[in-house]
Amino acid sequence: xxxxxLFPAVLSLGLLIGGGLAGCSSGDDKTSGEGGKDGDxxxxxxxxxxxxxxxxxxxxxxAYEEANKDVDINIxxxxxxxxxxxxxxxxxxxxxxxxxxxxxxxxxxxxxEDKLADLSDTAAxxxxxxxxxxGVTKDDKVLGLPYNQEGYGFIYNKDIFExxxxxxxxxxxxxxxxxxxxxxxxxKKDLGLTSVxxxxxxxxWVTGLHLSNVFLAPEFDQNxxxxxxxxxxxxxHGDAFKKILDxxxxxxxxxxxxxxxxxxxxxxxxxxxxxxxQQGNWVSGSIAGIDEELANNGVGIxxxxxxxxxxxSIPVGVPMYWAVNSNKDxxxxxxxxxFLDWLYTSEEGKTAVIEDFKFIPxxxxxxxxxxxxxxxxxxxxxxxxxxxxxxxxxxxxxGWGQEKLGINIQKYVSGEMTWDELVEExxxxxxxxxx
Amino acid sequence: MRxxxxxxxxxxxxxxxxxxxxxxxxxxxGVYYSFTDWNGIRTPSFVGLEHYKALFAxxxxxxxxxxxxxFTVVSVFLINFFGLSLALLVTQKFKTNNILRTxxxxxxxxxxxILGFIWQFIFxxxxxxxxxxxxxxxxxxxxxxxxxxxxxxxxxxSWQMAxxxxxxxxxxxxxxxxxxxxxxxxDGANSFQRFYHVTFPLVMPAFTVSLFLTLSNSFKLYDxxxxxxxxxxxxxxxxxxxxxxxxxxxxNAMAFAQAKAVIFFLIVAAISLTQVYINKKRxxxx
Numbered sequence: 001x002x003x004x005x006l007f008p009a010v011l012s013l014g015l016l017i018g019g020g021l022a023g024c025s026s027g028d029d030k031t032s033g034e035g036g037k038d039g040d041x042x043x044x045x046x047x048x049x050x051x052x053x054x055x056x057x058x059x060x061x062x063a064y065e066e067a068n069k070d071v072d073i074n075i076x077x078x079x080x081x082x083x084x085x086x087x088x089x090x091x092x093x094x095x096x097x098x099x100x101x102x103x104x105x106x107x108x109x110x111x112x113e114d115k116l117a118d119l120s121d122t123a124a125x126x127x128x129x130x131x132x133x134x135g136v137t138k139d140d141k142v143l144g145l146p147y148n149q150e151g152y153g154f155i156y157n158k159d160i161f162e163x164x165x166x167x168x169x170x171x172x173x174x175x176x177x178x179x180x181x182x183x184x185x186x187x188k189k190d191l192g193l194t195s196v197x198x199x200x201x202x203x204x205w206v207t208g209l210h211l212s213n214v215f216l217a218p219e220f221d222q223n224x225x226x227x228x229x230x231x232x233x234x235x236x237h238g239d240a241f242k243k244i245l246d247x248x249x250x251x252x253x254x255x256x257x258x259x260x261x262x263x264x265x266x267x268x269x270x271x272x273x274x275x276x277x278q279q280g281n282w283v284s285g286s287i288a289g290i291d292e293e294l295a296n297n298g299v300g301i302x303x304x305x306x307x308x309x310x311x312x313s314i315p316v317g318v319p320m321y322w323a324v325n326s327n328k329d330x331x332x333x334x335x336x337x338x339f340l341d342w343l344y345t346s347e348e349g350k351t352a353v354i355e356d357f358k359f360i361p362x363x364x365x366x367x368x369x370x371x372x373x374x375x376x377x378x379x380x381x382x383x384x385x386x387x388x389x390x391x392x393x394x395x396x397x398x399g400w401g402q403e404k405l406g407i408n409i410q411k412y413v414s415g416e417m418t419w420d421e422l423v424e425e426x427x428x429x430x431x432x433x434x435x
Numbered sequence: 436m437r438x439x440x441x442x443x444x445x446x447x448x449x450x451x452x453x454x455x456x457x458x459x460x461x462x463x464x465g466v467y468y469s470f471t472d473w474n475g476i477r478t479p480s481f482v483g484l485e486h487y488k489a490l491f492a493x494x495x496x497x498x499x500x501x502x503x504x505x506f507t508v509v510s511v512f513l514i515n516f517f518g519l520s521l522a523l524l525v526t527q528k529f530k531t532n533n534i535l536r537t538x539x540x541x542x543x544x545x546x547x548x549i550l551g552f553i554w555q556f557i558f559x560x561x562x563x564x565x566x567x568x569x570x571x572x573x574x575x576x577x578x579x580x581x582x583x584x585x586x587x588x589x590x591x592x593s594w595q596m597a598x599x600x601x602x603x604x605x606x607x608x609x610x611x612x613x614x615x616x617x618x619x620x621x622d623g624a625n626s627f628q629r630f631y632h633v634t635f636p637l638v639m640p641a642f643t644v645s646l647f648l649t650l651s652n653s654f655k656l657y658d659x660x661x662x663x664x665x666x667x668x669x670x671x672x673x674x675x676x677x678x679x680x681x682x683x684x685x686x687n688a689m690a691f692a693q694a695k696a697v698i699f700f701l702i703v704a705a706i707s708l709t710q711v712y713i714n715k716k717r718x719x720x721x
Contacts, residue, residue: 086684089475111476111687202667255579257668258559399686403670410669414579 042335043072047091047098049320050147051079052285056356063348064339071335099336103144103323105135105394106228116143117326122337124344127363135224135394136321144321145340148359151379151388152210152280153314154302157294160184160191160275172312174243174305181251184275191275198274199245199252200264201413207245208406211278213393214304214315215241220392227395233430235423240307242419248278249413257414266290278304281360281375301378303387316383317391318362397433404429462700469694474687486694495670496695499678500702506588506674507653513593514649515642518600525601526608536605540598547595551662554591558583558663584664584672591659596652600645607641608634643714647707654703675699 048057054077061073076098078087088101092115103112119125120142125133128146136144154177161168164187166180184196200206215237220226235241249256253268265283268274270290277283281301288295305311324336343349344363353359354370360380361368368384371377382388393401405426411417417425469486471479490496521539525532542550558577566574577583611634619629657676660666666673666681673681679699683692 085687092476107687111474114477202665255576258576258579398688399681403681403685407669410667414668416669 041070041072042331043074044100044332044336044339045098046073046075046100047088047102048075048077048100048322049079049084049102051077052282053357053359056352060343060349060352060356061339064342071339073339097325097327099325099328099332100340101323101325102147102320103136104320106225107394107398109136109138109143112323113138113143115323115325115327117324117333117337119143119145119324119337119340123341124363127345127365129362129364131390132318132362135318136323144323145344146318146362147320147322148318148353148357149316149362149379149383150280150282150319150360151301151314151316151382152278153304154276155269155279155283155299155375156276156302157269157272158298158300159294160193160272163187163191164275168300168302171302172305174240174307174311177302177305178247181247181276185251192272193275194268194273195253196251196275197248197253198259198264198268198277199248199256199413200259200261201249201256201410202258202260203264204402204406204410206261206264206278207409208404209393209396209401210280210315211245211304212241212401212405213391214389215244215306217315217389217392218306218309220395222390222392224390224392224395227392230395231431231434233427235427237306237309238419238423240305240309243307244304245409245413255414257410270294276302281373281379284358284373284375296374299375301375301382303382306389310387310389313387313389314379314382315389315391316379317394397430400426400430400433465693466697468690469697471690473690473693475683475689479690482690486691487698489691490694490698495673496675496678496682498670499673499675502585502672503654503656503674506585506592506656507650509585509589510592510596510653511646511649513589514596514600514653515645517593517597518645519604521597521601522604522608526605536601539601542595543599545595547658548662550591550595551659554587554594555663558587578664579668581668581671584668588656588660588663588672591663592653592656595659596649600649603645603648604638604641607638611637639714639718643711643718646714647711650710651703651707654706 046061050057054075057077058075061075065071065073078084084102091098091101097115103109103116109116118141120140122142122145124145125142129149132146132149133142133144136142156168158168161180161184164184166183171177171180181196184191184193188194188196216227216233216235219234219236220230253259253263253274264274264277265279265286266289269277269283270287272294284295284299287299291298301314303312303314306313322340324333324340326333328336344353345365350361350366351370353361354366355372358371358373358376360371360376360383368377368380371380405422408417408422408426412419412422468479470481470483472482473479525535525539529535545553555578562574562577566572578587615633615637616629619633624632655676656674657680660672660674660677664672666677675695676699679692679695682688682695
């Protein structure tokens with residue numbers, strides 16, 4: 001009885017396994033056959049984070065493929081800072097490693113070091129503007145190529161300033177800014193404003209990373225590597241920091257602690273209910289979505305003044321870098337480098353970078369007159385005039401800017417913490433992270 | 436029980452295999468990683484109990500754990516209270532019973548993330564407007580303090596889950612034999628006495644299930660937390676699941692987060708099992 005029952009079971013199991021194996025092997029044959037046929041073709045897998053220019057980037061990659069028949073480019077886009085890091089890790093963990101991916105700064109470079117190819121010999125690396133490669137250079141090796149430049153500051157509504165009789169050109173110091181804010185506040189009703197500022201304390205990247213950077217950068221001599229290597233942070237310009245934060249908080253729509261990016265940019269600024277917001281050139285798209293005219297002609301950017309240091313500058317930096325995976329074979333690495341070189345140094349690539357991607361170029365040899373976005377143009381002008389502060393927040397200990405300082409700023413603006421406590425606790429958290 | 440021959444195992448094998456692959460194996464890997472310094476990229480090396488020692492010293496984790504516990508106590512009570520009330524309501528002889536059941540169950544069909552965003556709008560915009568209109572200041576600035584954030588979460592959670600729990604209670608309420616209730620009525624028991632002494636003990640098994648579901652769901656809550664308050668203001672409404680996620684992906688401490696997750700798993704398992712054990716003892720057999 002038992003043997004009789006056992007037999008069909010074993011038989012069916014055997015068939016199952018055999019069938020499965022047969023299926024697999026025939027599949028293998030097929031793929032290897034295909035591989036042999038066009039073995040000259042190189043596939044470059046790109047895993048990148050910038051959602052805003054996804055379509056334009058895919059178009060340009062297609063154009064490159066047409067011109068170079070032996071290269072196959074696959075682009076995967078996963079947006080948003082945090083999500084990208086997690087997605088990239090799972091991509092590597094799955095064994096399906098991309099050829100080109102993105103790294104953010106010194107911390108990323110340290111984490112990914114074993115998987116970064118040396119890019120010093122690329123034309124793009126040679127054309128990169130001075131200072132843009134600081135965060136990704138290690139032992140004279142260039143491990144990443146900048147995407148573009150971005151800048152932030154106080155974005156203001158030109159129309160409202162004009163109606164209030166304020167000349168934005170005159171605002172190059174803290175006192176002038178305070179004066180202007182008070183004037184705007186006194187004329188709030190006539191100008192149709194709910195508040196002068198819109199401080200999004202809910203977005204810890206706006207306060208904990210961007211705002212803090214302006215006042216911490218001097219401490220690190222405007223160098224991201226110094227920030228990355230520093231064992232401590234002293235809040236040397238803490239008073240100036242407090243003044244700007246207080247000013248924004250006092251004249252902002254309340255409660256700031258639950259005010260987010262959408263409310264700040266779309267609901268308040270784009271509709272003319274707030275006159276000034278602290279943001280960067282990336283908001284152009286959001287503003288255009290509400291009021292195209294305002295985005296194209298009605299916005300300008302003011303410096304964030306650091307009293308007693310630089311009062312007329314705006315922070316300009318590189319948001320993300322292209323990295324090439326050194327684990328891939330030579331041919332693939334070479335093809336990846338060629339593509340990046342073409343993108344940033346060929347005439348066709350350059351046109352796309354400025355006109356289609358609407359980037360502020362981080363490389364030499366671009367015609368700045370072609371930049372169409374007004375915020376981008378102004379930032380480029382600040383940059384050429386040398387009126388810039390560096391982006392050093394990429395060198396903060398991982399998570400410190402948002403999870404420690406940003407959270408403490410939320411506590412400070414809702415009265416749960418004094419400024420002295422904020423300075424003390426945040427410095428302590430920094431020292432602990434760098435122990 | 437003695438029929439566990441080859442066929443038994445053969446038919447069970449796919450299920451066991453799936454369970455092993457998607458539950459047991461990842462869990463084992465997770466426990467292993469919690470003893471290493473894994474950061475998601477490099478090959479891990481062993482660090483022993485280091486993470487477990489650091490874990491309870493961390494204020495953020497303790498705060499999140501305490502907040503989650505408070506939230507769970509409140510929402511378990513609210514959800515079961517409303518769930519049972521709704522169930523009692525729709526098992527009365529009303530004509531609109533079926534429609535009411537559908538309506539009460541509906542919130543449960545909407546995903547947690549979307550619900551969070553919808554309620555965010557209600558709490559910040561609708562509440563503020565209503566507050567302004569009738570002059571109640573307490574309705575303004577919701578989600579911007581710890582207390583309002585807490586109650587906002589509790590309200591959202593009971594609104595969403597009460598309908599689901601209602602269905603469980605309904606099925607048990609309808610199983611209560613009418614003879615028993617009639618007998619009690621003839622003996623002179625009023626409606627409260629009938630509920631307390633007859634219906635209540637008979638629906639005890641429903642409590643076991645409902646308490647287990649609400650307890651574990653409230654403890655593990657993540658998506659509603661993320662979309663409604665995002666843990667803000669200043670991380671004061673951050674629940675454990677979110678704290679663990681942030682440790683892993685924002686602070687990039689994968690192995691440390693894994694250790695927190697293991698502890699979290701043990702806590703939830705211990706509480707739920709104790710609850711089921713206690714409830715089971717109180718159930719009465721008919």
